[in-house]
Amino acid sequence: MENFRKVSTSEEESPLPFPELPPSVVEMKVKEGSKIRNLMGFALAHMEHKGSRQIVFSGCGRAVTKTITCVEIMKRKLGGLHQVTKVRYQTLREVWESAEPAPGGTPHHLTVHKNVPSICILLSRDPLDPNQMGYQPPEPAGSPGLLID
Template structure:
């Protein structure tokens, strides 16, 4: 592959794997190069300022871990969120161009179909069906601590240990 360079990548579009989502649900499509700060600023504004009840984070390939990180940050900052996680595979199409084209013709392209892991995570303020695969109930969090950084020297943390 030393004589080829990647010229285009496209993902297969797939519907979200959650039934009964409202049509205006926000989907945060996390990419490998996405900045967590930018994703979280937008997602938090949607949930807090616009009063959304549900939000979906999705990512594939190298963005799966970043997707999970965003979800965990949101759960810690907001608290009380129900979660459903779905894992699947997505087809990614890569087009590679030959750097040394034959002298008698145009450059030949090589098309590669890759199946990469993909994750979709639904976060909801409203209760979800606890019997569905991938469901996680909200964590019990001391209300005083929502949005605070954990620190053993924080007096609020010591007060809420038994909560």
Template sequence: MELQGAAVNLGAPSTSHPQNFSQGDFKRVRRTVDGRPFPIPGLAADVLHMQVKEGSKIRNLLRFVTARMQGEGKGSNGTSLRQVVFTGSGRGVTKTITCVEILKRKMGGLHQVSKLYYMTVNEVWESPQKGAECSKQRTLPAICILLSKDPLDPQEPGYQPPETLSEEEKRHRALLRPAESPSTYTAKRICMT
């Protein structure tokens, strides 16, 4: 089979079809998300909201939440937090679920309510060379998970009670956890002369 070709300049903009832009020609200038409230009814006003994105570091999120829920970061009334809400959308949904599962195992005794929903994202793109503007509306899957130290309504759809562990599982987990130690480590420098 013989290839028939024509001279194509890949670096030059196409003038024969000005309405046919590639995504590389456009740059996103604005992104708005629908301001819908959380799909979980009856949330307290001072609940900690953790928005998990695709690029979020799980270690950083969990360190912050654990410190706040264990009382190191006191709330406005001087008590530790009782509830936290994790939300994520698009490719951040799996990371959101991972954060929640790790925190449940780390803290223990947390009640959970999970809600799935869709959110609408409006994006405005413009081409700096051509002065054209394009608007795009996308619907993304999203998840909202409430974790609470206090009991929640077991009749609420999406409710999960705290995990109950047998005595053997508790001993096994205690062996896996490191002993209480300071959060900072110091290293000694040894000079051999």
């Protein structure tokens, strides 16, 4: 691959793994370069001021840890949120082209499909089915949760 350079990367769209969501639910697509402050400002505004009952955070590849961080901040700031976590694989499509095309010729293109880990987390003010895989109940009131110095 040293003779190629990456031209583009795109995610193949896939539906959310939560079948009974209302169409108005907000989906926060967390990317590797996303700023947590921006994500949290938007998400908190929807949950606090616009009265949303549910929100979904999703991220893949290197954005998985940032997605989890956003969810934990949201749970700490709002409290009482039910959570369902789904882990799956997402397909990324990368297009590469030759760094040095033949004289007078067009560059060669190479398409690579990568399966990377992906996470989708549903947070809800309303109770969710505690028997579904990945369910986490709200933390009890007054529990210290995660302490950060």
